[in-house]
Amino acid sequence: MDLKDQLKNLFPDHQFTEEEKTEETNEGIWMQDDPIICKYEKRKGKPITILEGYTGADEDFKKLAKEIKTTLSVGGSFKDDRIIIQGDYRDRIMDILTSKGFKVKRVGG
Template identity: 35%
Template structure:
């Protein structure tokens, strides 16, 4: 995200020494795969009736979430995204995702 987007709604300051500070959310360290408690679910909400598989419950950094999302999308051969702490995979991919997650070491995926 660009720096200017963090400053939306901030008034102009005439103080030449003023430095804008943002409230940054501290990311949790990424848990090992065997300690992650991921959940697989099917959703059609707000998607025009199309099915997507949601992978929720990931604890870790945004970069690690995006990397896992990319791996899952590539192995399933479909599109999707990773944002807001969940991975969205197009279509009903639950059986395939379950086997992929188990092969990656995520033992508690259900």
């Protein structure tokens, strides 16, 4: 039972209007005009994918990093305003970001 169902139980006469509906696709993540850079590197012989160039709040970028890591079921970290994903997942990450409405630029390879 989600929050909307609970509210319906508490207030059965209330009618939801268009203003009260929230957009759940971006969950409040700030969208930018410049593209996010998606590049591939090898560190210590292992491939990694690096996302950089986000100009919004760090908390939004951390949310995005967590969502990408859980969607791909891979490890990674957030350091120095960059998302570092273990493995070469450039194509899948670019698909995820473009479906969210971000502009993505592929760099390297």
